[in-house]
Amino acid sequence: EIVMTQSPATLSVSPGERVTLSCRASQSVGSNLAWYQQKPGQAPRLLISGASTRATGIPARFSGSGSGTEFTLTISSLQSEDFAVYYCQQYKDWPPMYTFGQGTKLDIK
Amino acid sequence: EAQMVESGGGLVQPGGSLRLSCATSGVSFSSYWMAWVRQAPGKGLEWVATMDIDGRDKFYVESVKGRFTISRDNARNSLYLQVDSLRVEDTAVYYCVREAHASFDYWGQGTLVIVSS
Numbered sequence: 713e714i715v716m717t718q719s720p721a722t723l724s725v726s727p728g729e730r731v732t733l734s735c736r737a738s739q740s741v742g743s744n745l746a747w748y749q750q751k752p753g754q755a756p757r758l759l760i761s762g763a764s765t766r767a768t769g770i771p772a773r774f775s776g777s778g779s780g781t782e783f784t785l786t787i788s789s790l791q792s793e794d795f796a797v798y799y800c801q802q803y804k805d806w807p808p809m810y811t812f813g814q815g816t817k818l819d820i821k
Numbered sequence: 822e823a824q825m826v827e828s829g830g831g832l833v834q835p836g837g838s839l840r841l842s843c844a845t846s847g848v849s850f851s852s853y854w855m856a857w858v859r860q861a862p863g864k865g866l867e868w869v870a871t872m873d874i875d876g877r878d879k880f881y882v883e884s885v886k887g888r889f890t891i892s893r894d895n896a897r898n899s900l901y902l903q904v905d906s907l908r909v910e911d912t913a914v915y916y917c918v919r920e921a922h923a924s925f926d927y928w929g930q931g932t933l934v935i936v937s938s
Contacts, residue, residue: 756866758925761922
């Protein structure tokens with residue numbers, strides 16, 4: 713089983729700051745890595761698929777990078793609506809299996 | 822507007838069963854793999870089950886194999902999850918999701934399953 717590890721667990725930041733979240737896979741997942749944002753009481757929302765492709769309607773301040781085992785999600789200038797929990801997720805091809813990281817919570821400093 | 826609406830959750834005793842449903846509209850359904858993802862209260866996300874386009878291939882997380890069954894009705898644009906032999910640790914919000922490009926691009930609002938005596 714591929715284990716996804718996100719760091720840090722919590723990050724306190726101020727609006728306007730640049731933020732980088734990390735996600736590490738226990739073995740290579742190629743570019744089969746997605747990022748989600750979840751706000752309290754809401755379903756998760758897809759931000760990034762294929763490690764670096766923004767989903768429809770996602771602002772350009774969100775960007776993803778990495779391949780293999782090391783991935784990052786960068787928010788170039790944090791907006792108030794970006795305070796949420798962020799999850800990474802990998803996809804293993806055949807048999808299909810999806811694994812999420814434990815999440816990183818962005819708090820207002 | 823794309824909508825995925827789950828129903829069928831509720832309070833059930835350990836060992837009990839439920840049938841979760843997901844009705845979709847405004848989103849392409851029959852051409853996509855579909856899945857269920859759950860989230861225990863205050864916890865992270867866990868993929869539960871996935872089904873291919875015509876329902877021939879089904880895949881499950883190890884902890885639910887033999888107890889949960891995913892199915893779909895492409896004529897009704899609907900997804901289902903039969904959950905049997907429920908355990909306390911199955912307590913969670915269950916989300917219906919569409920799979921695309923190795924990720925989940927559409928999510929329902931979820932239905933809460935509580936397993937408790």
